[in-house]
Amino acid sequence: DIQMTQSPSSLSASVGDRITITCRASQSISAFLNWYQQKPGKAPKVLIYAASNLQTGVPSRFSGSGSGTDFALTISSLQSEDFATYYCQQSFSIPTTFGQGTRLEMK
């Protein structure tokens, strides 16, 4: 199985900050990488698919980059509603696997 490792596991930031979360795959997955946001008590929702494509309706402050084994999710200017947990997911091969999550907290 492909292992997905996110860093950091948790992050404290303030409204207006620019933050980046990284995700590393244990083998090359081309651009088969998705990012999800999950708020407490809610189901995850997709933000970015195929490494860099913004899902319809997701604010443009979110962006994704990378290919191969190294990927990043960037939020250009944090808003209060962005404090949540973020997961990367590889869809290169079955079983699909997720990173362990990055908890973004308000400083």
Next chain:
Amino acid sequence: QVQLVESGGGVVQPGTSLRLSCAASGFTFSSNGFHWVRQAPGKGLEWVALIWYDGSKKNYTESVKGRFTISRDNSKNTLYLQMNSLRVEDTAVYYCVRDQGYCSGGNCYEWFDPWGQGTLVTVSP
């Protein structure tokens, strides 16, 4: 609107069975593959099972093979997960998710959207 609604969760004892259902609406159910994804309390996301749009292929995570069965009824727009021989470690919120995708340059990319609200399965002695 596009919606997935799970049901069937509950509290059960180890070794027993439970069947989850996921009712879909707002789109053509028979056009998409579906997955079950679970999340143990306070933990991350774990993929459980996949079924193709026509039910012809199924895949499972290793820990549930031989115990769980994913199925679908395209005439009822419903996805199922039959869970047998339940273990304490199966305790989780179970999400039904639709497989979305597009093909470009010879590659077909897939992601999960939407997710249902989840149904909690608690396996406890």
